[in-house]
Amino acid sequence: MKYTHGGQVKDFLYDRMVRFLKYLFKVINVIIIIALLTIHFVLKESSYEASLYFYTFPLPIIIFIVLVLSIFLKKRKYQLILAGVLLIIWLWRSFRIHIADTIEETDIEVVFWNATHERDFEEAFEVNGSIPDVLALVEHGKFQVSTFQQKYPNYNFYRSIRGISIFSKTPLKIINETTSKYKSNFINFETQGINFYVFDVSASIDVPREWELGFVNALIQKTDNTVILGDFNVPYESMYLDTIKTNFNHAFSEKGNGFRETWFWNMPLLSLDHIWVSKDLEILKTVKVGTFKSDHSMVKTFVRNN
Numbered sequence: 650m651k652y653t654h655g656g657q658v659k660d661f662l663y664d665r666m667v668r669f670l671k672y673l674f675k676v677i678n679v680i681i682i683i684a685l686l687t688i689h690f691v692l693k694e695s696s697y698e699a700s701l702y703f704y705t706f707p708l709p710i711i712i713f714i715v716l717v718l719s720i721f722l723k724k725r726k727y728q729l730i731l732a733g734v735l736l737i738i739w740l741w742r743s744f745r746i747h748i749a750d751t752i753e754e755t756d757i758e759v760v761f762w763n764a765t766h767e768r769d770f771e772e773a774f775e776v777n778g779s780i781p782d783v784l785a786l787v788e789h790g791k792f793q794v795s796t797f798q799q800k801y802p803n804y805n806f807y808r809s810i811r812g813i814s815i816f817s818k819t820p821l822k823i824i825n826e827t828t829s830k831y832k833s834n835f836i837n838f839e840t841q842g843i844n845f846y847v848f849d850v851s852a853s854i855d856v857p858r859e860w861e862l863g864f865v866n867a868l869i870q871k872t873d874n875t876v877i878l879g880d881f882n883v884p885y886e887s888m889y890l891d892t893i894k895t896n897f898n899h900a901f902s903e904k905g906n907g908f909r910e911t912w913f914w915n916m917p918l919l920s921l922d923h924i925w926v927s928k929d930l931e932i933l934k935t936v937k938v939g940t941f942k943s944d945h946s947m948v949k950t951f952v953r954n955n
Contacts, residue, residue: 678718682731685711694888697857707884707919708739709910742886743909743917745902749934749951756933757782757841757952761878761924763849763945764789770797770806770816776940776947780804782841784816785878787834787849809836813847829864831856837868842954843930844871848879858882862889872896876952877925880945885909885920897925898932900950905935911946915939924950931955 685706692699706714712735719728758781762773769792774780780801794808797816805821808814811834815821818841825837834849846869850861862883869877869892877897883889885899901909901924910917922945926932931953938947 674721678722678728681718682715682728685714693886694858697859700858701854704884704919707910708735708742709916709918712736712739743920744907745905745909747904747906749904749906750931752933752951753953755953757843757954758949759876759878759924759952760784760947760949761787761847761880761922762947763787763880763922763943765943765945766790768942770814772942773816773947776938776942777949778938780818781816781949782818783845785836785845785847786814786816787847787880788812789814805840807838809834811836811849813849815840815845815847817841825868827868829861831861833861833864835865835868842874843952844875846875846877846879848877848881850880850882852882858887858889862887866892869893869896871927873927873929874954875927876930877923880922882921885923890923893925897927900924900926900932900935901937901948903932903935904950905937907937909937911937911948913944914941915946922946922948924948926950926952929955 688699688702688706689708689711693703694700712732715728715732715735719725722728760777760781760783764773764786766788767790769790770786773784773786794806797806805817805819807821807823809826811826811828813834813836815836815838820840822839823836824839826835828834831851831853833851836847838845848865850865865881877893881890908917910920911922912919933951933953935950938949940947
């Protein structure tokens, strides 16, 4: 076809450019989706670099990206179907519905909370709605244990210099506390007739989680009559939690309701905060407490020591 006017040529070039850009967007769209799905379902934590992408793009984020990209597509049917399938997978993995068992006075209420460097025991009691039997705080604010000990003389408090503090209604026995080379913190204590491990795993992106979860697994010496509390800074799906999964039940997965994810700011993106209970103890009820006092939700469970 021969064009005799400059305007017709411009229209032709513009049309070709628009078609090329649409085609290019479709190609980029497919590449992005394939890359995200490969990272999440195939590569996972196969390498340090892959693990960074795996943690950065949890399934809710991938679903969001797929939906946003579909807005710019004229034919978005298959992309919406993909988003729906991914949503079903996420719900199947993370959403739980359980009927809680009856809680008796002899049962033990155990609470864990990453307090985001600003909160203390008083605010933890407030968020929880009551004073639990055992409470572990990590990354809490500045406070004096003596102040709380005076206010609650019949209870027991312990503050570690490594950023973990413990409360118990019954006497505490500190067995061990240490920190890794890369600032993952640990306390092992006994109270309520149960052995407790508390971990606050380093969140540094330049420290491979394989190293720090190796530190965690090496310190778990008891697998009976034991409760593990912690911010592990890896999601429930992480392969680095497989050793713990072998010997312990995940409190929320067993008796929780709603989404398992505890981060960030009440949006269910990653399940970083966990309570694990040895299989000889009975989990009665588990609750995730949303709060804007921290970017981490509080987690609590009720345990029966048979």
